[in-house]
Amino acid sequence: MDKIFPLQPLVHLAQKKNDDAARKLGQLNQQQQAAQSKLDTLLQYRKDYQTRFQEAVQNGMNQTDLNNFQNFIQRLDDAIAQQRNATEHARTSTQIGRNELQDTQRKMKSFDTLAQRYIENEKKLEAKIEQRQQDEFAGRNATIKATMAQDES
Numbered sequence: 847m848d849k850i851f852p853l854q855p856l857v858h859l860a861q862k863k864n865d866d867a868a869r870k871l872g873q874l875n876q877q878q879q880a881a882q883s884k885l886d887t888l889l890q891y892r893k894d895y896q897t898r899f900q901e902a903v904q905n906g907m908n909q910t911d912l913n914n915f916q917n918f919i920q921r922l923d924d925a926i927a928q929q930r931n932a933t934e935h936a937r938t939s940t941q942i943g944r945n946e947l948q949d950t951q952r953k954m955k956s957f958d959t960l961a962q963r964y965i966e967n968e969k970k971l972e973a974k975i976e977q978r979q980q981d982e983f984a985g986r987n988a989t990i991k992a993t994m995a996q997d998e999s
Contacts, residue, residue, distance in 0.1 A: 849968060851964050854961075860954045863950045864953075871947050875943075878936040885930060888922065
């Protein structure tokens with residue numbers, strides 16, 4: 847079978863897009879994990895700081911230290927809110943990347959199905975041509991044998 851699949855350039859393009867989408871999804875997953883890790887760290891740090899604050903309050907503290915603790919906890923809360931937004935954005939981006947990868951995989955599967963059909967049709971066509979050639983050869987042989995038999999008689 848000498849013919850190549852006519853849509854082969856599109857198959858290569860679909861494969862490249864699929865590879866790119868897979869690579870992008872990997873990066874997005876890493877970014878999401880990093881954002882979640884940073885959020886977890888901030889939450890743990892806030893919890894630890896809140897515990898220290900409560901211990902300091904129980905042991906007694908002056909108003910300036912109390913204000914400093916409260917201001918720092920407020921800044922931590924702001925950072926946590928920002929990191930939650932970043933984490934949610936990363937999660938959304940990862941889902942979009944996952945959807946893109948699924949789309950490219952569907953397209954590749956469609957091209958693969960078309961290629962398989964093309965190959966099957968080419969094989970059937972080749973089989974028909976080969977059968978026709980064998981039939982012609984057998985017909986010629988029969989004609990030659992019949993002619994030779996008549997000549998011998």
